[in-house]
Amino acid sequence: MSGTADRAGYRMCTQQHKDLMSRLVVVSNRTADPRKPAAGGLAVAVRESLQQTGGLWFGWSGKIREAADGTQSGQGEVHVQTAGNVTLATLDLSREDHDTYYLGYSNDVLWPVFHYRLDLANFDTRFAAGYRRVNQLFAQKLLPLLKPDDLIWVHDYQLIPLAAELRAMGCTNRIGFFLHIPMPPPLIMAAIPEHEWLMRSLFAYDLVGFQSEADLTHFSHYVESEAHAERLSPDRLRAFNRTLRVGAYPIGIDVDDFKRLADSKEGRDMFVRMRDEYSRRRLLVGVDRLDYSKGLPQRVHAFRELLTYYPENRDSATLIQIASPSREDVGAYDNLRRQMDSLCGAINGDFGELDWMPVRYIHRNVARKRLPGLFRASRVALVTPLRDGMNLVAKEFIAAQDAADPGMLVLSRFAGAAEQLKEALLVNPYDTQGTAQAIQRALTMSLDERINRHEALLNRIRKYDVHWWSSTFLQALEDCEPNEAAASGTS
Ligand code: ADQ
Numbered sequence: 001m002s003g004t005a006d007r008a009g010y011r012m013c014t015q016q017h018k019d020l021m022s023r024l025v026v027v028s029n030r031t032a033d034p035r036k037p038a039a040g041g042l043a044v045a046v047r048e049s050l051q052q053t054g055g056l057w058f059g060w061s062g063k064i065r066e067a068a069d070g071t072q073s074g075q076g077e078v079h080v081q082t083a084g085n086v087t088l089a090t091l092d093l094s095r096e097d098h099d100t101y102y103l104g105y106s107n108d109v110l111w112p113v114f115h116y117r118l119d120l121a122n123f124d125t126r127f128a129a130g131y132r133r134v135n136q137l138f139a140q141k142l143l144p145l146l147k148p149d150d151l152i153w154v155h156d157y158q159l160i161p162l163a164a165e166l167r168a169m170g171c172t173n174r175i176g177f178f179l180h181i182p183m184p185p186p187l188i189m190a191a192i193p194e195h196e197w198l199m200r201s202l203f204a205y206d207l208v209g210f211q212s213e214a215d216l217t218h219f220s221h222y223v224e225s226e227a228h229a230e231r232l233s234p235d236r237l238r239a240f241n242r243t244l245r246v247g248a249y250p251i252g253i254d255v256d257d258f259k260r261l262a263d264s265k266e267g268r269d270m271f272v273r274m275r276d277e278y279s280r281r282r283l284l285v286g287v288d289r290l291d292y293s294k295g296l297p298q299r300v301h302a303f304r305e306l307l308t309y310y311p312e313n314r315d316s317a318t319l320i321q322i323a324s325p326s327r328e329d330v331g332a333y334d335n336l337r338r339q340m341d342s343l344c345g346a347i348n349g350d351f352g353e354l355d356w357m358p359v360r361y362i363h364r365n366v367a368r369k370r371l372p373g374l375f376r377a378s379r380v381a382l383v384t385p386l387r388d389g390m391n392l393v394a395k396e397f398i399a400a401q402d403a404a405d406p407g408m409l410v411l412s413r414f415a416g417a418a419e420q421l422k423e424a425l426l427v428n429p430y431d432t433q434g435t436a437q438a439i440q441r442a443l444t445m446s447l448d449e450r451i452n453r454h455e456a457l458l459n460r461i462r463k464y465d466v467h468w469w470s471s472t473f474l475q476a477l478e479d480c481e482p483n484e485a486a487a488s489g490t491s
Pocket of ligand 1: 181289322323324364366368389391
């Protein structure tokens with residue numbers, strides 16, 4: 001990873017970043033009030049970076065504005081709100097834009113393809129038009145709010161063409177982009193009818209960051225083979241008359257913050273409740289959004305194999321699988337929900353006893369403050385996505401453990417986190433028997449081995465935490481030379 005910066009380097013970056021004169025402008029599909037406790041890694045990192053410099057956070061309000069006459073006129077007004085030294089600027093979307101940009105292109109084209117699921121993609125041409133229209137709308141509404149030396153940080157797949165749209169309107173600011181989800185190999189990317197436009201759009205940024213070295217390699221291969229990009233140095237590519245800096249910046253968590261949550265009264269109460277409730281059992285845990293990228297059916301199959309081939313786990317091993325509802329208005333998610341209901345029902349029917357249910361499947365949101373106690377009470381975490389940009393649950397599980405008696409992480413080799421978390425038990429989630437063997441190994445691992453592995457994992461997630469991630473990315477963006485062709489755009 002380009003995480004070559006060591007702890008000293010990280011401190012220097014943070015210090016330099018605090019001294020920045022530039023204002024930070026963050027753009028993401030959704031925003032959040034930075035004064036409220038943040039739920040995920042992105043919100044934590046963005047909140048902290050914004051609070052250091054003061055800044056602007058721009059995105060969709062989450063609201064759909066229906067125009068009385070059915071036209072597009074319901075959208076476009078920017079709502080500005082101040083939250084401490086951060087300004088939140090949001091806009092509503094029309095029904096048509098929401099359905100094509102968000103449900104359509106973002107969630108029914110880019111999400112499946114970037115997670116290698118061509119079979120689930122729906123290449124409807126109206127979606128691409130809506131996606132471009134909303135990125136143009138974002139650019140139009142953002143431009144008047146910008147100051148000349150603002151540093152702009154754009155997040156994720158919903159906003160790939162935003163810099164190209166801004167450049168076309170004359171914006172010359174430094175603009176960075178971070179992709180939170182995987183970058184697929186060139187031939188998978190090439191299945192998207194608009195792939196050339198999308199990848200060319202990325203060259204309107206000054207810096208593009210990926211979660212892993214594998215993602216960075218896929219992007220480099222794509223632009224070298226499809227766009228004849230020239231590699232100027234390990235982190236600089238030239239194509240479309242632009243020089244782009246690229247790097248792998250694996251996102252982390254705020255380890256101390258998560259540990260504090262584990263040690264809070266609620267965290268401890270939850271731990272004691274779970275430990276007492278399952279004192280005769282061995283607890284396994286999975287926490288995910290209910291998404292087909294997370295490999296949930298394969299995980300339940302692997303757990304079934306565990307009970308079949310290692311019968312000593314019957315009447316003992318219990319899997320708590322929390323799967324929060326997600327994108328329920330996209331068809332593929334409905335199928336997954338039905339599949340999970342049936343798989344979990346079958347395993348409980350086939351193996352359950354009057355006083356033991358092998359799987360407790362919870363299809364609801366669980367409050368974040370309850371997670372650390374649940375993680376600490378669990379002997380094993382199953383983080384087995386079929387593809388994942390990073391996966392923060394893997395890191396949260398490590399942070400929540402008791403270092404004197406830690407639980408073990410079973411981690412998919414296809415999660416971005418696997419590049420960093422080598423001391424976890426890495427599995428191929430498609431190989432359900434192999435995964436069952438790894439789970440058995442985790443359940444029977446000696447205390448010494450668990451302690452050693454956990455120590456190495458904890459050190460790594462501490463070194464490359466969320467503060468390292470944001471400060472290293474922003475420092476690299478600051479260091480980018482103003483691009484001679486910045487205003488010419490690439491679209
Ligand atoms: P997500 O796909 O949402 O994020 P992930 O990184 O696992 O995936 O989780 C984000 C946060 O949501 C974590 O803090 C986790 O605790 C929380 N969470 C997940 N499921 C939950 C549940 N059922 N109940 C309560 N909380 C839950 C995208 C990419 C990832 C990447 C992140 C950050 O898909 O690969 O790691 O962005 O870049």
